[in-house]
Amino acid sequence: MNKRVIETKKLDCEVLVVGGGAAACMAAISAKEQGADVLLVDKGQMGKSGCSPNAHGGMALYHKDPRDGWRVHTEDTLMSGGFLNDQELVRIMTQESRRFVALLERFGCLFDRDEDGTYSVRRFGGHAYARSVFSGDETGHEMMIGLKKEMLRLGVSYMDETMATRIITADGRAVGAACLHIPTGELYYIRAGAVILATACAAGIWPSASERQRGDGFSLALQAGAELVDMEFTQYHPTHAWWPFGVRGSVSEGFRSEGGYLLNSEGERFMERYDPEKKELATRDKVSVCIYKEIRAGRGAAHGGIYASVAHLPSKYVEERLRVIFRKYMSYGYDIRKEPIEVRPRPHYSNGGVKTNTKCQTRIPGLYAAGAVTGGVHGANRLGSNALVDILVFGDIAGREAALEVAAHRKKPPFNESMFGEEVDRISGLMARRPDDPITTPPLRRKHIEMMDKYMGVLRTEEGMRIMQEEVARAKEKDLPRLIVKNQSKVYNYELRDALEMFFRIDVEEMAITAALMRTESRGGHYREDYPVRNDKEWLKNIIFRKKNGELLFELRDVAMPIVKLSDLPEYANSDSPWH
Amino acid sequence: MTCYLPPIDKPDAIYNIQILRFDPEKDRYPHWESYQVPFVRTMTVIEALEYLWDQGEYIAFRSNCREFTCGSCAMEINGKPALACDTLLEDGMRIEPLSRFPVIKDLVVDTSTVPERFKALKLWPECKHREPATKDSPPLPAAKSAIEHYRETYSRCIECYSCLDACPQSDSDESPYFGPLYMLQLARVMEHPLDEKDRVAQAAEAGISHCINCYECANVCPMNLSPATIVNELRSKTIRRLDLLFGRRRKEVG
Amino acid sequence: MGDVTRSRKKVTQRFLERTFRGRPMGIGSYVWMFQRLTGLVLAFYLGLHLLVLGSALKGGASFNQVMAMLETPWIKVLETALVWVALFHTANGIRLVLLDLVPSLNQRSLAYGALVVTIVLGAMGTSFMW
Numbered sequence: 036m037n038k039r040v041i042e043t044k045k046l047d048c049e050v051l052v053v054g055g056g057a058a059a060c061m062a063a064i065s066a067k068e069q070g071a072d073v074l075l076v077d078k079g080q081m082g083k084s085g086c087s088p089n090a091h092g093g094m095a096l097y098h099k100d101p102r103d104g105w106r107v108h109t110e111d112t113l114m115s116g117g118f119l120n121d122q123e124l125v126r127i128m129t130q131e132s133r134r135f136v137a138l139l140e141r142f143g144c145l146f147d148r149d150e151d152g153t154y155s156v157r158r159f160g161g162h163a164y165a166r167s168v169f170s171g172d173e174t175g176h177e178m179m180i181g182l183k184k185e186m187l188r189l190g191v192s193y194m195d196e197t198m199a200t201r202i203i204t205a206d207g208r209a210v211g212a213a214c215l216h217i218p219t220g221e222l223y224y225i226r227a228g229a230v231i232l233a234t235a236c237a238a239g240i241w242p243s244a245s246e247r248q249r250g251d252g253f254s255l256a257l258q259a260g261a262e263l264v265d266m267e268f269t270q271y272h273p274t275h276a277w278w279p280f281g282v283r284g285s286v287s288e289g290f291r292s293e294g295g296y297l298l299n300s301e302g303e304r305f306m307e308r309y310d311p312e313k314k315e316l317a318t319r320d321k322v323s324v325c326i327y328k329e330i331r332a333g334r335g336a337a338h339g340g341i342y343a344s345v346a347h348l349p350s351k352y353v354e355e356r357l358r359v360i361f362r363k364y365m366s367y368g369y370d371i372r373k374e375p376i377e378v379r380p381r382p383h384y385s386n387g388g389v390k391t392n393t394k395c396q397t398r399i400p401g402l403y404a405a406g407a408v409t410g411g412v413h414g415a416n417r418l419g420s421n422a423l424v425d426i427l428v429f430g431d432i433a434g435r436e437a438a439l440e441v442a443a444h445r446k447k448p449p450f451n452e453s454m455f456g457e458e459v460d461r462i463s464g465l466m467a468r469r470p471d472d473p474i475t476t477p478p479l480r481r482k483h484i485e486m487m488d489k490y491m492g493v494l495r496t497e498e499g500m501r502i503m504q505e506e507v508a509r510a511k512e513k514d515l516p517r518l519i520v521k522n523q524s525k526v527y528n529y530e531l532r533d534a535l536e537m538f539f540r541i542d543v544e545e546m547a548i549t550a551a552l553m554r555t556e557s558r559g560g561h562y563r564e565d566y567p568v569r570n571d572k573e574w575l576k577n578i579i580f581r582k583k584n585g586e587l588l589f590e591l592r593d594v595a596m597p598i599v600k601l602s603d604l605p606e607y608a609n610s611d612s613p614w615h
Numbered sequence: 616m617t618c619y620l621p622p623i624d625k626p627d628a629i630y631n632i633q634i635l636r637f638d639p640e641k642d643r644y645p646h647w648e649s650y651q652v653p654f655v656r657t658m659t660v661i662e663a664l665e666y667l668w669d670q671g672e673y674i675a676f677r678s679n680c681r682e683f684t685c686g687s688c689a690m691e692i693n694g695k696p697a698l699a700c701d702t703l704l705e706d707g708m709r710i711e712p713l714s715r716f717p718v719i720k721d722l723v724v725d726t727s728t729v730p731e732r733f734k735a736l737k738l739w740p741e742c743k744h745r746e747p748a749t750k751d752s753p754p755l756p757a758a759k760s761a762i763e764h765y766r767e768t769y770s771r772c773i774e775c776y777s778c779l780d781a782c783p784q785s786d787s788d789e790s791p792y793f794g795p796l797y798m799l800q801l802a803r804v805m806e807h808p809l810d811e812k813d814r815v816a817q818a819a820e821a822g823i824s825h826c827i828n829c830y831e832c833a834n835v836c837p838m839n840l841s842p843a844t845i846v847n848e849l850r851s852k853t854i855r856r857l858d859l860l861f862g863r864r865r866k867e868v869g
Numbered sequence: 870m871g872d873v874t875r876s877r878k879k880v881t882q883r884f885l886e887r888t889f890r891g892r893p894m895g896i897g898s899y900v901w902m903f904q905r906l907t908g909l910v911l912a913f914y915l916g917l918h919l920l921v922l923g924s925a926l927k928g929g930a931s932f933n934q935v936m937a938m939l940e941t942p943w944i945k946v947l948e949t950a951l952v953w954v955a956l957f958h959t960a961n962g963i964r965l966v967l968l969d970l971v972p973s974l975n976q977r978s979l980a981y982g983a984l985v986v987t988i989v990l991g992a993m994g995t996s997f998m999w
Contacts, residue, residue: 694886847972
């Protein structure tokens with residue numbers, strides 16, 4: 036066991052940024068502009084990894100309407116977030132965000148304009164006014180091009196395909212990270228004055244549309260001792276492509292608004308039954324719940340989704356009005372005018388995450404967090420196009436604050452050899468161990484994804500979640516110690532990466548289930564069949580997790596309302612829970 | 616496995632595919648290996664690779680978004696560079712890494728020279744004085760149609776390096792011609808309202824005259840862009856510049 | 870990192886591979902290959918032409934001798950081929966110049982146009998010669 040099969044190396048920097056999306060790049064850029072020596076480690080390739088390039092929508096930051104402003108935006112965000120948001124963070128996001136569109140344009144992006152030369156804005160669901168700046172359907176992509184070029188301009192150093200496996204602390208302070216360099220299989224000890232976590236959220240522990248969001252950051256922060264908040268809230272998109280096999284991405288709202296039907300296996304338009312008025316055009320949350328109810332009642336489609344059909348519409352109409360979806364399926368040789376497709380809800384965001392203060396600091400000094408890995412900005416349910424704003428604003432703040440802190444300290448932190456040694460032993464042991472009844476990652480992961488979908492998906496019940504909780508406890512005790520890595524290669528050993536991610540996954544699952552079991556109400560991205568109503572009397576509280584000596588501690592904290600009180604928004608109290 | 620997909624219960628057919636394997640720890644040269652994968656209608660190459668991965672064939676390949684927006688999974692499929700997530704699986708397919716770049720392992724190639732060149736070419740709006748961005752900064756002066764053109768012509772490039780691989784004139788980093796990708800990026804930044812650098816001279820220095828008008832880059836582009844047209848437009852600007860008549864040496868680029 | 874290899878492909882290898890594996894290249898590539906080949910032929914012909922011309926101009930007797938040799942049908946076939954080669958090379962050369970000057974032109978139609986021009990003029994030339 037003690038034979039060290041992996042090689043180690045040491046690196047030094049002042050600010051270490053973990054992650055490769057827009058938040059990480061923004062943090063690296065602003066830290067570099069403060070004069071810090073920055074290193075960015077990215078699990079994929081810089082500018083290509085993460086979810087930011089896939090963001091299609093927009094950035095809600097341009098309050099064009101004279102009646103619009105940061106306060107209206109804050110109120111919208113709180114309405115959607117079920118008042119669980121950290122209001123100070125929302126205020127910063129809505130106040131500071133506007134300059135980022137100009138900043139990105141200086142980096143080389145250009146966003147769509149109206150005829151008069153001002154930015155054109157879109158209105159997304161839940162926003163009171165149109166305020167989202169966009170670039171066609173590729174806002175995130177455009178943003179990443181600019182950020183990437185700016186990284187190159189400033190000469191920020193970065194390491195591609197390097198995965199942080201543990202935050203190293205000394206005397207209660209984050210002093211670096213152990214990072215696995217996948218191209219060489221070496222474990223780096225990167226010493227840093229401050230560490231910024233800017234990884235993705237954890238939607239990938241469900242059958243997510245994109246499993247890049249594997250929750251690494253959540254687990255890293257938890258292991259380091261930071262606090263995590265709102266872990267029970269997941270964001271679902273109701274109609275994601277499910278079948279034909281291999282087609283990816285969401286089937287946009289347009290499919291339903293242009294007259295597409297959702298059908299169960301009996302060919303019934305089941306939405307007529309649940310919502311006779313709006314039918315397919317009910318809210319996203321409601322459609323998700325109804326689809327799940329149909330699937331659970333055994334009326335799902337052949338491959339486990341639900342049928343979506345436009346066969347009743349004239350084929351000319353489909354070609355013109357659903358051009359994007361039609362072309363997408365046509366490129367797979369599938370004609371949606373003749374055959375129905377299968378869709379099902381898939382998660383694409385987890386609203387919770389690392390708890391930070393207004394300077395992006397976590398509970399651990401020296402450890403910062405920004406972007407999708409943080410929680411608190413979006414509360415229980417995120418508004419469309421708020422995510423890109425969140426990552427830019429807080430990425431910028433995290434980078435600046437980290438650089439300032441490093442500059443104020445000056446002294447290099449000590450090397451914590453014993454903690455790094457533990458990590459080397461852990462990974463070596465994982466590589467070397469050969470138990471009698473081994474298990475590999477792919478089947479275990481598949482099982483967990485399927486169970487999470489079944490018991491912790493859109494519909495949650497006490498008994499289902501108990502089953503999942505037992506499974507997680509069992510996996511933690513029985514499966515993880517016998518998880519093996521068959522592939523002994525050092526170069527591009529993705530199996531080792533996947534096995535390490537399995538450990539992260541169990542941590543995140545445990546938090547999500549514990550929080551979901553605790554919250555006996557339905558709110559935002561958390562719907563319980565046994566408690567289907569929002570309970571503002573008892574549950575205007577955040578569930579906060581923390582790890583101490585290997586034990587998961589939780590705490591209930593009342594939501595502070597320094598800016599917008601519940602009484603300020605009478606329509607909130609009268610509105611039903613978004614699920615109804 | 617990088618993405619959760621419904622399990623394959625009843626495959627429509629069993630396909631044989633060949634993959635060029637290379638393990639730097641064992642092999643001296645790459646070699647072909649055959650694999651059998653179940654085929655389901657509309658299955659793409661990336662799912663075949665993921666299926667093999669689940670079966671314990673540890674073929675190294677890059678993949679990320681699977682929605683044609685990241686450009687990580689470009690490889691040569693039957694000799695043609697294409698995105699693995701955008702190519703339907705066929706029987707007897709031959710899959711190999713991009714041949715322009717050094718192979719690290721299996722289908723993974725070393726593309727680290729590309730960002731270095733981006734940096735050498737200064738592919739960001741380069742201006743003497745950059746106004747700081749504030750809350751009240753007005754939008755940069757650009758017309759609506761210009762921005763649409765900018766987006767549709769340049770910004771949709773996902774940097775998958777297919778065009779570099781297809782270009783017969785830039786088959787390595789030592790070739791005198793940098794390649795279509797860089798020309799597209801030069802043209803992109805040239806259109807930006809803040810840019811002041813002489814991009815036409817840069818294009819000449821990067822060997823734009825070596826392009827042979829074969830339009831292979833436009834042929835293989837998974838985003839249906841046409842780098843070749845952009846190269847032609849840039850070149851028509853270089854040939855109107857007398858000071859660039861005799862070209863310049865490559866080392867002066869930057 | 871271990872040994873780093875590169876499977877750099879020659880243009881001809883790629884050309885054969887793509888053509889015979891159902892992933893044909895665009896007309897531009899094929900036209901370009903023809904342009905190179907015809908260019909080589911023309912360069913070779915230029916040398917040959919000078920050589921023949923030089924030997925023919927040595928005196929009356931040698932002129933007649935060379936002329937007699939050039940009267941054979943084989944030479945005539947080769948000459949016809951030369952006309953085609955030169956026509957193609959010219960037509961495609963004009964296409965390339967046009968593309969340089971007016972980049973918005975459609976290269977594909979231009980390439981087909983060059984082929985059509987070659988065929989029409991070639992057929993006219995052939996009928997005229999025979």
